[in-house]
Amino acid sequence: MIIYFSGTGNSRFVAEHIAAAVGDTVFDVAPAMRAKKGVHFKKKGTYIFISPVYAAAPPLVFMSFLRHSRFEEGCRAYFVMTCASGMGASPDYCQKIAMEKGFSYCGTAQIDMPQNYIVYFKIGTPADNQAKIAAALPAIDAVADAVLAGRALPPSGTKGWESRSTPLILKPYYKLMIHAKAFCATDACVGCGKCVQLCPLGNIALQGNQPVWGERCTHCMACINLCPKEAVEYGKLTQGKPRYHGPHSVWRE
Ligand SMILES: Cc1cc2nc3c(=O)[nH]c(=O)nc-3n(C[C@H](O)[C@H](O)[C@H](O)COP(=O)(O)O)c2cc1C
Ligand code: SF4
Ligand code: SF4
Known part of the structure; x- marks a missing residue:
């Protein structure tokens, strides 16, 4: 399997x-x-x-x-x-x-x-x-x-240094860097709910046709890359950047 x-x-x-x-x-x-x-x-x-x-x-x-x-x-x-x-x-x-x-x-x-x-x-x-x-x-x-x-x-x-350093940085990295606080939907959002389907952790819900992000994000980047309207941003860090649409034409139907 x-x-x-x-x-x-x-x-x-x-x-x-x-x-x-x-x-x-x-x-x-x-x-x-x-x-x-x-x-x-x-x-x-x-x-x-x-x-x-x-x-x-x-x-x-x-x-x-x-x-x-x-x-x-x-x-x-x-x-x-x-x-x-x-x-x-x-x-x-x-x-x-x-x-x-x-x-x-x-x-x-x-x-x-x-x-x-x-x-x-x-x-x-x-x-x-x-x-x-x-x-x-x-x-x-x-x-x-x-x-x-x-x-x-x-x-x-x-490498030896990778084996030694990763256990030291992994948990602090998640704590500091991996969260959904900076996600937001722009005016391009049409409330289709695709981001809700895309999230592998069920961390997104629609409220009044707008997505809201919860606290269970693992930064998988599905919502921001695969939104059909490219309406998701992560603060200013993603503005103007091209999205990665992935190898599949249909994803998590
Ligand atoms: C949170 C996060 C951390 C990542 N860290 C690494 C990394 O340490 N090294 C690397 O080569 N790629 C890294 N990547 C890139 C992904 O591993 C890579 O694009 C992967 O194939 C995505 O797989 P998926 O489409 O199945 O989610 C990272 C991506 C994300 C979202
Ligand atoms: S997938 Fe994009 S357009 Fe659809 S609800 Fe989510 S943010 Fe809005
Ligand atoms: S980045 Fe991934 S885990 Fe985080 S909210 Fe978006 S789809 Fe869910």
């Missing part, structure tokens, strides 16, 4: 591609996350966990979901991290979770995909994003090949 968390679709794209190659099913964790519930996965065998990299680690919400979920004894776990340029210390976290949950750890792969962190970074042009996705296909296929052959993934190459 392939279990994924995705904000703007990169990780879902990778999950679906691997699922097609290995003949397995995908499971989107967003509904369970909205309900703040873990899941009891009863299937035995191989699991592939796929998520974006947030601050050189898997998203805290994804790690928490895995910790609150149950798995059968003796399963194997592959991890796949999508990122803009580097997965940092993610393999350390993946290996730790695999051990905690009693998996046999089969490695962590990095897949470079388009940048989606519009709040702090520049988004690529549509052509650049398309090219980056095409360039990622061989690395995605290599993961599928390893899974089909029952082989572990190659060692991750995480």
